[in-house]
Amino acid sequence: MRLKDIQDIFHKELDAIYGREEVDAFFYLLIESYFNVPRFHLALHPELSITKEEQTPIFNALHELKQEKPIQYIIGATEFYGLNFKVNPNVLIPRPETEELVDLILKNYKATEHLKILDVGTGSGCIAVALGKQINNAEVFAVDISGEAIKIAKENALANGVNVSFVNTDILDVNKRNSWFAGITFDIIVSNPPYVRELEKKEMKANVLNNEPETALFVDDSNPLVFYDAICEFAINKLNTNGQLYFEINQYLGPEMKALVDNYHFNDVRLKKDLAGNDRFVYGRFPN
Ligand SMILES: C[S@@+](CC[C@H](N)C(=O)[O-])C[C@H]1O[C@@H](n2cnc3c(N)ncnc32)[C@H](O)[C@@H]1O
Incomplete structure (x- = not known):
């Protein structure tokens, strides 16, 4: 034919x-x-x-x-920051906004001899792998609660020639996160955690709702910043002096997110819009 x-x-x-x-x-x-x-x-x-x-x-x-299955899941692949990534329904399909987040980090970071980076909620590994590819000598760590996601992320790191240490744990569990990362401190902590409230489900497209993993997307309406709170708490103990924290955020919670990070006494906390004009990123430095 x-x-x-x-x-x-x-x-x-x-x-x-x-x-x-x-x-x-x-x-x-x-x-x-x-x-x-x-x-x-x-x-x-x-x-x-x-x-x-x-x-x-x-x-x-x-x-x-x-x-209405996403084309990326059908062909099992997508492109992110100029690199090829394997994807399947166990991982979120990397979004263009997240490429902007990577771009923001690459514009702001200060090269040091042994830069240590942690990506929280790595999914396909897109952020960790893209940063590892672009920053020479960076030591990259990535964590996810999903063992299936870690499997794909490992394949993506290998295929793109980037060395990432993957940790399969729950970042909300204080004891687990402290014991996994005992004795390690970071220069950059980045996260695009689950941030969609249940109440926003009705404005989401069916192809996302029916195909992408729930654990990657949703948080409880009553505590939508749960991941950011936990990651800030972790970061204040784990960032080196002048270390940087970067978040991708829910566009409807920009001011609340900035206030949260301010409350943890980060310096130079900024709320930044994405290319579509929505509040999308909050970032700051850990004070001296
Ligand atoms: C929005 S996705 C982001 C995936 C990827 N970083 C990206 O930007 O495309 C959030 C990720 O957080 C992971 N996650 C959810 N709950 C978690 C938890 N309690 N601890 C660690 N990771 C978690 C999910 O499995 C998912 O891979």
Whole structure:
């Protein structure tokens, strides 16, 4: 069957859900991922065909797209900060805002001989791996409560040639976090923890709600800053002098987040918007 004919079927079945342009984007990603056929190659060879056997994965993908499964989970990969990351439904799909967070850290950090970085709630490992790739000689640690996430993150670190020490523990458990990190202090602690309140579920897209891991996303309405509070508490004991703390945050809780970090007596605490204009990052330095 010609790939062009399959593309027509994709349009017929999916345009109503996603729109023509996005369906083309999905289709080209899939043929590149499954058959190693880049978009321009199909334009130059419109008669390009695949065998009946080869059709199975692409029609399976069509079925999954109809059910609004994210394309990244279908092909099992995504790009973050110019690097390839394996993803599956045990990890959050890295978001563009989080690339902005990495960018912010890279612009602000001061190179020292043995820079130690900790990423809390690492998921796919995107933040830890991207920072490790960009900062020479950094010693990178990453923690997550999900063993399945740690498995993927380890693969991503290896595939991208970055050395990360992964810890599978619960950052909310004071005893566990203190015993795992006994005797270690950090220059940078960064986290994009779960921050979506249950009450915000109704404004979320079905493809996120039905596919991405709940433990990566949600916090209780009654205590939405629980992770930030715990991480600040941990950070004041674990940051070196002038160490930096970086958070990605819930856009609706910017002022509350800044107040929380101020209350822990960090210096130069800033609330920063993302490129979409939403409050998205809070960061500060640990006082002398
Ligand atoms: C919003 S996701 C962020 C994933 C990744 N850092 C990113 O930016 O794409 C939050 C992560 O925190 C992890 N997590 C949730 N509760 C945790 C806990 N109590 N201790 C450690 N990690 C936790 C989840 O498994 C998930 O991987």
